[in-house]
Amino acid sequence: MSASYKAVGWNRQKKIYDGLIFAFCVVYLLIFCGLTLVFNPEVTFETLLIRSSSTLAVLLLHIILSIGPLCRINKKFLPLLYNRRHLGVTMFCVALVHGGFGIIQFHTLGNTSPFLSLFTSNTRYGSLADFPFQALGFFALLIFFLMAITSHDFWLHNLSPRVWKTLHMFVYLAYVLIIMHVMLGVIQYETNPVFVLILFIGAITLILLHLYAGSMEVKKDNIYFGLQKKGFVKVCTINDIEENRAKMFCVDKERIAVFKTEGKLFAINNVCKHQNGPLGEGKIVDGCITCPWHGYQYLPKNGQSPPPFKERVSTYDLEIEGADIWLNPVPYPEGTERPGVIF
């Protein structure tokens, strides 16, 4: 969390994270290129570059897309999420090597511009089997480019979290384009079924992870709160919430986190202003509600980030009756101070 913008707010964990990304990429490239050169020595430098970068980019994309659902399933995966954008930018750079060299190799030095050639060489757009697969890869690369250049928090704040998040959800469209790019391209050329098998296993794994993590969310969101009075609903008892922790409740489509700390209960909106992280899965650290995704912090009493930060979330009223906690799901304007309830 930083009050001003830096290219990269380096810290020890980011350095370890990026070091590991680099090391893993180098290991992959060395093995792929080494084995290809030994067992398939007729390969050209350009083909080696195009193939090693493409397979690495697809592998990285699968890892990136699995991190979100893995974190929903098990919080121990959160260190992978913290610096995921660096993994994304790395994947884009690797994909750019593939796409860039692909365009240079297949479309330059011809009788028309490389980009025009990309879309007008193979014109079988009406055929699925003969579809110009390179165009699909180009559009996927374009999405990755937009995501990479807007990955910095500067763009998150200037575009607004909603627009930024919507833009970055296009990664799923890019993934579909990449799958089609591979299926209609190299899979049609290579005869070994291992390529299609690996791609199939990767896609199925991602789909199952997303479905499982999504079903966990839906279960939480669909809990029905039967007992109601004067706009309040009974959500849980005091003992259901651990000290300095919260429970999340979805009432009238509002996700609300109820925190317990130092003999008081506070309710704030569950959605972090940074990247929509689940504040209810966070913890109170140094008196501040801390988002589990990137460590953004808010004061429990008013939902405001401590100065000089400016993020604010809605607050809600709570009541206690015996050991039961009652919650009013009508939000106060973001940053409105509420006293909390003493138990």
Place this chain on the structure above:
Amino acid sequence: MKENISKDQNGAFYIGWMAGAPKSFVRFIRKYLLAILSLVILLAGILALSQKKFGTGNFEFGQLTEVTGVYFSKPLPCIKVINGKDIWGNLSYLTIPLVGYGKHGAVGMMADIETERNISLNQKQLTLKGTLLYNDGKTILQVNKNDSPVIRISSAMVASELLPVKKELGTYNVKGEIIDPKCYFGVMKPGEGKVHRDCAIRCILGGIPPMLAVKNDQGESNYFILVGASGEPMNQAVQDFVAEPVEIHARLVKYDDWIVAYVGSKKDIKRFSYLQSRFANSVQYCAANCTK
């Protein structure tokens, strides 16, 4: 309403901007990274070893070779050179088609040279300088205007035995794949198939003569230069058929060590499915034999 919160999740909390992660997180992530490392090694190995074998074509990139022979402009620019002697001691010849730099044919460039020098090069003995590419017994010469490729032009009459030996082979249906010979014979690997289609189309549209690569069941290859019925270029006409199985109906004429396929029109090129063909053959075979 009861939700299980593990002790560990309660006690340890990960914050990315702090100096270190809780030990329980570190232990867990180490195991995950080990699994990912194994996956990385396994996938890199499997993917590298599962690739189709690349062709043995050679492109002498950056190396210029001087070639002396007789230049012919039809049916495509080529130079016929002496290639040693055969087993009976007779001179044998090799016809080397010419292609231009990048994804361009040599027709325009050779025509420019003829205009500049105000001379017809057809059937003249020339010494050309260019980059050789070769595979499967075929050789092609890339000539680049920037290299001043025409070194010598002999004004002497060409001996009659150096003129192309033409032999009519008849009209046939031939199945194969339309390729651009420059990439196929050495510049790119792979230089055929769907992955190379865009490049092959760009090369052919740039003037590199289209060829039909044919392989029989024994893996033996043959190559046919594709031209129109009167020998005119048909680069534009083949655009939609490049790099996929096709069957052409053409008059075949052998010129020395190359066969030229004179294709009547675009209608004489049909898409062809090996899978459907094998299925149809099996059905025919079964219909004829299974009831016996």
